[in-house]
Amino acid sequence: MSVTDAFNTFQGVVNADVEHVREARARRDLFKGAFTSESDVNEVVPSGSLARGTHKDPIHDVDVVIVFDDAQHPEWGRQGSSAEDALDYTRKRVNALLGVANGTFGKAVRLARWRNHAVKCFLDDPDDPNAFTVDAMPALRRDGKLLIPEAASREWVYCNPEYFIEAAAQKHAEWNSYAGTVRMLKWWASEQDVKIKSLVMEVLALRFLSTEQIRPAAIKQFFVSALYYIEGGNEVVDPASLCGPIQSDLDYEKFAECVRASRDASTRAFQAQANNNPAAALQHWGDVFGAEFPKPPSGRNPLPAAVPALPRTVKDTPQG
Numbered sequence: 001m002s003v004t005d006a007f008n009t010f011q012g013v014v015n016a017d018v019e020h021v022r023e024a025r026a027r028r029d030l031f032k033g034a035f036t037s038e039s040d041v042n043e044v045v046p047s048g049s050l051a052r053g054t055h056k057d058p059i060h061d062v063d064v065v066i067v068f069d070d071a072q073h074p075e076w077g078r079q080g081s082s083a084e085d086a087l088d089y090t091r092k093r094v095n096a097l098l099g100v101a102n103g104t105f106g107k108a109v110r111l112a113r114w115r116n117h118a119v120k121c122f123l124d125d126p127d128d129p130n131a132f133t134v135d136a137m138p139a140l141r142r143d144g145k146l147l148i149p150e151a152a153s154r155e156w157v158y159c160n161p162e163y164f165i166e167a168a169a170q171k172h173a174e175w176n177s178y179a180g181t182v183r184m185l186k187w188w189a190s191e192q193d194v195k196i197k198s199l200v201m202e203v204l205a206l207r208f209l210s211t212e213q214i215r216p217a218a219i220k221q222f223f224v225s226a227l228y229y230i231e232g233g234n235e236v237v238d239p240a241s242l243c244g245p246i247q248s249d250l251d252y253e254k255f256a257e258c259v260r261a262s263r264d265a266s267t268r269a270f271q272a273q274a275n276n277n278p279a280a281a282l283q284h285w286g287d288v289f290g291a292e293f294p295k296p297p298s299g300r301n302p303l304p305a306a307v308p309a310l311p312r313t314v315k316d317t318p319q320g
Contacts, residue, residue: 003273003281006294007215013292014183016057024050024132027108027123028062031134034097034105035064040072042141047161052168054202056183061133063118065148065161066090070140076149077140077156083149087114090138094121109134116151145242160240167206167239175211181218182209184289188262191290194254197247200236204229207239216285220270223263230256262288 001009016024032044048063049055068076068086076082094112097105098121111122118137125131139146145158172178182205189196208225210218236246269284279296286293 001278001282001294001297003216003269003278003285006282006285009294010184010289010292011180014056014187015180016055016059020057020059021050021055024055024059024062027132027134028064030098030106030108031064031066031094031121031136035066035093035136037105038093038097040069041066042069043067045146045162047137047165048135049198049202051161051165052202053172053179054168054182054186056186056198058130059132060130061135063135063137063161065137065139065146067139067141067146070142073140076138077142077147079155081154083151083154083156084114086138086149087119087151090114090136091119094119094136114151117148158242159238160242163240164202164206168202171206171209171211177215178205178209178211181205181215184219185209185222187292188289192255192258194251194258196250196255196258200246200250203236203239203246216266216270216273216281219288220263220266223259223266227256227259227263230259 028046028050032046035041035044045065045067046063047065048061050059050062070077073086076086091112091114094109095103097103098107098109099112100107100110103109108123109121110124111126112119114120118135121134121136123132123134137148139148140156141147143158145160146162147156148159150157168179168182182202185201185205186198189198189201204226205222208229209222213221230252235252236250237244238246265284265287269281269288272278272280272284282294282296286295
């Protein structure tokens with residue numbers, strides 16, 4: 001098996017089943033249909049990884065932003081109780097429109113609970129750890145951005161998910177393997193011993209995943225660039241420069257260790273490929289992505305007698 005064939009096979013592992021994607025879109029569109037008919041709703045905006053095309057298997061949730069008419073909710077957008085009021089209003093409308101008992105548009109939502117920014121709507125048994133949910137976030141459109149409630153701070157804050165969606169779409173237009181490769185990087189994150197939010201990987205990919213190289217080279221360079229960025233003391237933040245850090249509790253020291261190990265393994269893989277040793281390359285890519293990555297043919301020792309040299313560790317030394 002060639003390295004290209006292995007990555008194509010692994011893509012099938014990472015991608016969600018087509019029927020699951022259709023079901024997720026149908027459930028998202030159910031909310032869009034229900035709230036579009038509301039007199040105080042101006043638009044319903046798809047959001048999240050499904051809207052960006054970067055969803056990986058399995059799909060547990062989808063996101064929608066419900067943009068309400070500012071004039072019909074003049075009390076919203078102010079500091080204080082209006083954040084909770086907007087979330088609770090949205091929860092009540094979800095139950096009225098889509099509640100499993102007596103929804104007027106559809107009977108799909110078993111339970112709706114508001115959280116910090118959105119109403120989490122359970123379409124499956126809420127006690128099921130893999131229950132499918134729709135996160136419905138109320139918003140007002142102001143100054144070309146979305147103003148959303150934040151219950152914890154009793155404030156309203158700006159966000160711009162549409163910026164991220166458009167930026168990801170532009171990357172995929174430049175390279176039709178972009179979204180699929182982002183899914184691989186999100187898979188990589190889920191296999192690490194430190195908690196890494198998928199959104200962290202998406203934001204790093206938007207910045208460091210090249211659209212001008214073949215996939216193995218692009219992934220290797222991603223780990224090189226991401227490690228340089230993290231070791232430089234940088235934090236992964238909202239690409240629209242509105243919401244601050246993506247994951248405040250991320251252990252960056254452990255994260256850097258994981259990225260460094262994959263930088264080294266991907267460098268070995270790339271060198272093995274250059275040395276016309278695809279079996280060794282497959283083994284090293286397996287070190288990056290884990291047991292689900294296709295293995296080299298059995299009964300062969302793919303590794304060379306000498307381990308290829310790796311990039312030197314960069315040290316901060318005084319410059320004259």
